[in-house]
Amino acid sequence: MRLFIALFISVLVLNSCKKKAEQEENVNIETPEIVYASFGKEIISDDAVAFSSMLNHYKDMNVGDSINSKMTATVKKVCQAKGCWMTLDLGEGKEAMVKFKDYGFFVPKDIAGKQVVVNGKAYVKEVPVDELKHYAEDAGKSKDEIDAITESKKTFSFEADGVLVAE
Numbered sequence: 001m002r003l004f005i006a007l008f009i010s011v012l013v014l015n016s017c018k019k020k021a022e023q024e025e026n027v028n029i030e031t032p033e034i035v036y037a038s039f040g041k042e043i044i045s046d047d048a049v050a051f052s053s054m055l056n057h058y059k060d061m062n063v064g065d066s067i068n069s070k071m072t073a074t075v076k077k078v079c080q081a082k083g084c085w086m087t088l089d090l091g092e093g094k095e096a097m098v099k100f101k102d103y104g105f106f107v108p109k110d111i112a113g114k115q116v117v118v119n120g121k122a123y124v125k126e127v128p129v130d131e132l133k134h135y136a137e138d139a140g141k142s143k144d145e146i147d148a149i150t151e152s153k154k155t156f157s158f159e160a161d162g163v164l165v166a167e
Contacts, residue, residue, distance in 0.1 A: 034166050036117070040105040041162035043119045048072045055090040058124065058156040066123035069158075073118070075111050075165075079138045083107045088116070094156065096122070097135075101161040108165070117164040125157045 036045065051073035061067070073088035076095055083106035087095045098118055100106065129152055136146045 034115070036164035037108075037167055039107050039163045039165065040100060040160065041119070043070070043117065043162035043164060045072070045117045045164055048117045048119075051088065051090045054096070054122065055092060055094055055156075057122065058090070058094070058096070061122075061124045063124050063126050063154060066121050068120070069122045070117065070119040071122075071158075072115060075114050075116055077139055078107060078109050078112055079135075080109055080140050081138045083109045085135070085138070086111070086116075088118070088158070090156065096156040096158050097127075098158040098160050098163075100163070101159050104161075105163075107163055111165050115166040118158055118160040119162040120158060120160040122156070122158050125155055126152050127155050128152050 034045070048070040049072070051071055054069065054071040054073070057067060057069070071088075073090065073096070076087045076089045078086045084100065084103065086098050086107060088098060090096055101120060129149055132149045132153060133146050136149060
């Protein structure tokens with residue numbers, strides 16, 4: 001009988017140790033830290049809102065409205081002349097045109113598809129035809145595509161004072 005009790009206690013102890021080891025393994029899982037290249041004003045990635053949340057803010061804004069914001073999104077296009085603007089994917093087929101405060105810095109021209117954090121001012125703007133044609137030229141569009149631009153366009157815009165690009 002004593003042998004049976006000793007065996008029973010040993011099984012319980014070993015079993016409880018096994019569960020504790022499994023729990024410790026789950027707790028020690030680390031998420032990889034994203035490394036960013038910084039452009040413009042030095043910023044941190046903390047407290048940035050997701051692009052989908054920013055899209056909801058944009059939808060509630062009128063032309064001329066603006067809010068200070070920091071958001072994360074994926075780059076769709078970059079100015080191929082100098083890296084002086086980029087567009088960000090906001091989801092639902094929408095995008096935000098990002099320019100850099102006081103033309104004070106540029107981003108690399110090869111960051112399409114990368115995650116970025118932008119800090120600055122989000123606003124809604126009516127972009128005139130000549131400016132739309134200029135952006136089309138910078139994006140490398142054909143003459144026919146540029147000539148087809150005949151109307152101004154309401155856009156979601158962002159003036160960034162700092163940008164982080166995921167490496």
